Amino acid sequence: MNRKERILQILKEKKEATVKELAKMFNVSEMTIYRDIRELENEGKVKRKHGSVMLQTSENKVLKTVNTCPICHKPITRAHPYKITVEDKIYETCCEHCGLLLHKKFEDKEVSAITYDFITENPITAFNAYFVVGSDAKPCCSPSVIPFSSKEDAQKFSKGFGGKVLDFFQAYEEIVQSMNKSLRKDCCGTTTIKLSSLKKE
Numbered sequence: 001m002n003r004k005e006r007i008l009q010i011l012k013e014k015k016e017a018t019v020k021e022l023a024k025m026f027n028v029s030e031m032t033i034y035r036d037i038r039e040l041e042n043e044g045k046v047k048r049k050h051g052s053v054m055l056q057t058s059e060n061k062v063l064k065t066v067n068t069c070p071i072c073h074k075p076i077t078r079a080h081p082y083k084i085t086v087e088d089k090i091y092e093t094c095c096e097h098c099g100l101l102l103h104k105k106f107e108d109k110e111v112s113a114i115t116y117d118f119i120t121e122n123p124i125t126a127f128n129a130y131f132v133v134g135s136d137a138k139p140c141c142s143p144s145v146i147p148f149s150s151k152e153d154a155q156k157f158s159k160g161f162g163g164k165v166l167d168f169f170q171a172y173e174e175i176v177q178s179m180n181k182s183l184r185k186d187c188c189g190t191t192t193i194k195l196s197s198l199k200k201e
């Protein structure tokens, strides 16, 4: 049984546990547990509430209508998906990876965007967040993009799981370019991107 399966087992028995407790039980860092939890959360198996982790039961699943990601069409299972607001309309994506790609659609529009800190799950303005891009953590789409409100936490995370610590604008360029590359592989090599409304203040 791998660690994720054992976490599910524990939650079945105990009903809920904190990240701290789980880290102690498995003798691993809290970052490692956060990574497992985020993956389980995206698989729709657990949810987080008031600092505890618990199993996602079919009852509390029904309460939320399931939207699908406008970029990759996966069902959105996270409690706090990435959100972009454009002209009073809110768009949600399965994860930060697709969120950044969705920004490309709105690059000439006035947008705001909310992401949620990987550790605290507190909302952060995406433009102020730090992102670990391309780490071993694959909670959803690849290359993965994991948001942090503090640069130190992002660096700590990338020390353990690899990936680059980038600000919003850098992460946006990285993801858009990596997707262009994988879509057009050997074609010409350069792609131009218009980023007019995403300039940093």
Ligand SMILES: [Zn+2]
Residues within 6 Å of the ligand: 069, 070, 071, 072, 073, 074, 093, 094, 095, 098, 141
């Ligand atoms: Zn998606």
Ligand SMILES: [Zn+2]
Residues within 6 Å of the ligand: 072, 074, 094, 095, 096, 097, 098, 140, 141
């Ligand atoms: Zn995703």
